Amino acid sequence: MSARLWSLLRRDLGLLLLGGRRxxxxxxxxxxxxxxxxxxxxxxxxATLLARTGGGVIWVAALLAAILPLDxxxxxxxxxxxxxxxxxxxxxxxxxxxxxxxxxxxSFGPPLMLASLPAAALLGLDGATLRTVELGxxxxxxxxxxxxxxxxxxxxxxxxxxxxxxxxxIPLAVPLLIFGAGSLTTGGESGLALTAAVSLVLLAVAPFAxxxxxxxxxx
Amino acid sequence: MQDCSIAAHxxxxxxxxxxxxxxxxxxxxPGEALQVAGANGIGKSSLIRILAGLLRPFAxxxxxxxxxxxxxxxxxxxxxxxxxxxxxxxRGIDSTGKDASARLGLADxxxxxxRFLSTGQRKRAAFARLIGQDAPIWLLxxxxxxxxxxxxxxxxAIATEHCNAxxxxxxxxxxxxxxxxxxxxxxxxxxx
Numbered sequence: 323m324s325a326r327l328w329s330l331l332r333r334d335l336g337l338l339l340l341g342g343r344r345x346x347x348x349x350x351x352x353x354x355x356x357x358x359x360x361x362x363x364x365x366x367x368x369a370t371l372l373a374r375t376g377g378g379v380i381w382v383a384a385l386l387a388a389i390l391p392l393d394x395x396x397x398x399x400x401x402x403x404x405x406x407x408x409x410x411x412x413x414x415x416x417x418x419x420x421x422x423x424x425x426x427x428x429s430f431g432p433p434l435m436l437a438s439l440p441a442a443a444l445l446g447l448d449g450a451t452l453r454t455v456e457l458g459x460x461x462x463x464x465x466x467x468x469x470x471x472x473x474x475x476x477x478x479x480x481x482x483x484x485x486x487x488x489x490x491x492i493p494l495a496v497p498l499l500i501f502g503a504g505s506l507t508t509g510g511e512s513g514l515a516l517t518a519a520v521s522l523v524l525l526a527v528a529p530f531a532x533x534x535x536x537x538x539x540x541x
Numbered sequence: 542m543q544d545c546s547i548a549a550h551x552x553x554x555x556x557x558x559x560x561x562x563x564x565x566x567x568x569x570x571p572g573e574a575l576q577v578a579g580a581n582g583i584g585k586s587s588l589i590r591i592l593a594g595l596l597r598p599f600a601x602x603x604x605x606x607x608x609x610x611x612x613x614x615x616x617x618x619x620x621x622x623x624x625x626x627x628x629x630x631x632r633g634i635d636s637t638g639k640d641a642s643a644r645l646g647l648a649d650x651x652x653x654x655x656r657f658l659s660t661g662q663r664k665r666a667a668f669a670r671l672i673g674q675d676a677p678i679w680l681l682x683x684x685x686x687x688x689x690x691x692x693x694x695x696x697x698a699i700a701t702e703h704c705n706a707x708x709x710x711x712x713x714x715x716x717x718x719x720x721x722x723x724x725x726x727x728x729x730x731x732x733x
Contacts, residue, residue: 325633325636326633326634326636333619333630337619359632400617402615402616402617402618402619402620403613403615403616403617404617406611406613406615406617407593407611407617407631407670408634409594409595409608410593410594410595410610410611410635410676411608411635411674412608413634413666417564423643458720505658539588540590540595541596541597
């Protein structure tokens, strides 16, 4: 089984990482940087205002960037017949989804954390805020990845599924946003801990919710 | 080939509010073959998917002993990948070490991306995947679609070999499929 999961992970990473066909990395990172760049243009060059709101902007940008690759996470493999062939070989949807959540997170979580460095410079964040933002993203992006996969599986095959997926993710990601961005104002560890807790819940639920969605879509 | 059998008891299938068939039973032992025939839209593909365990029957049950290999209209190969790596992915999953690409005349196509292959070439690639899977029960949904005459004869020969090696072969097709000692199951139009 572990050799099979390794094969799956290699395929997923090949598809999702930099240069992959379902390119989960380049577009979200560019989008994220574009938002960080646009924001100072919109609110003006007030350094204190930017520094105060910048952390929240990074969080909103990260959430929106996570929506971009949703329609390519699950649906193509259903249409191409991959999920059916895996099911015949006794590889459960839960394992496939667990592997895919990991691959999806690797394709956008760490890149967004890296892109936060130039974004923080554009918004004029200080070192302490940047540190909280980075820790918050480390705690929050796994949850965003899990949530993205759940919603992608639920909306796979629906008409207008891509737009619907974006609309579904936004309200469900609100807890992550509140705790993640909230940790900036309180500056405390409790916000980070709650972000991580929400992420853990989403990670635990994702394989079963998405797996059930894929199975029921067959009927 | 490992011991295998497939049996369906009193199957009924409903798609939407249309009853496609009901009271359908069949049993196949090692080495046996069955062709499911009938007009378009009569439920052949649904029956194949029910037998594969991918679709829940409206009533009845299916008993399977042995792994199922399925060929349908979707080859389950990454369109952007060259055929070689795309097939190698499934060899990695199945880890039987069987490489049938040369037998199916795909040796010259291994560096061509799957999306550039014709329908028939993709179908042959799907058969290479099926042989590599080494499953005792073969469910073939319209296996001859898109194949030229030579390739169709080759596929029939491969299916015959599979049955001679005590495998089970169920073919859903409106076209004639030459397989010795194949039984025939005609799906009738229920709605009529």
